[in-house]
Amino acid sequence: MKIDGTRIKPLREGMGLTIQQLADKVDLSPSAIGMYERGQRTPKLKIILILAEFFSVDVNYFAMGFTVSHEQIENSYIATEVFKRASGICELCNTMAPFIRSNGQPYLETYILKDHSISAEHVAAVCPNCLKKLEVLQLPGDIIYLKNKICKN
Ligand SMILES: [Zn+2]
Missing domain, CATH: 1.10.30 (DNA Binding (I), subunit A)
Structure with a gap:
């Protein structure tokens, strides 16, 4: 599965969180989240699992080409x-x-x-x-x- 970190942003914004606030909640670095959102770095599956749980979305939401049902x-x-x-x-x-x-x-x-x-x-x-x-x-x-x-x- 190819992971698309740019999909973090709509979820984060949907919850009205800044990058810093999200970083604090999921215990990740804000600069890493920023890079994922801009597509400058690809998050590891371990990170995606944490984010999927936090946002209550299917982990496949972060897979490239995945259509939301x-x-x-x-x-x-x-x-x-x-x-x-x-x-x-x-x-x-x-x-x-x-x-x-x-x-x-x-x-x-x-x-x-x-x-x-x-x-x-x-x-x-x-x-x-x-x-x-x-x-x-x-x-x-x-x-x-x-x-x-x-x-x-
Ligand atoms: Zn109607």
Whole structure:
């Protein structure tokens, strides 16, 4: 597996951490993290395992050419952030979630706008109908609408 350290940055920024803060939390040197993020140095697998655990992402997220799946998003802290932003309203059709989960959370699903980035800015919370519509029709208008609404870049 070829490791891509530049993928650390979106995760770190997604959590609102500086390089120094991340370094303190995972007990690594800030200069090493900076070099990984700029692609000047490749992190060893041992480092990637620590970071994957810290960010609650699959270790394969750091593999080059790896595409992020809905399941991986659902299991990461990103989903919490995305659902909090949507607050029970589908970000595509703007209607309420179809039902409430047994834990009291409105039921919405995640739709990934950018395959290679795990960041709340690139994931939309949509109702199951809209998720199917996005997957089946792949209307450029829907995708542009979501990108304008969610992505800061
Ligand atoms: Zn919807």
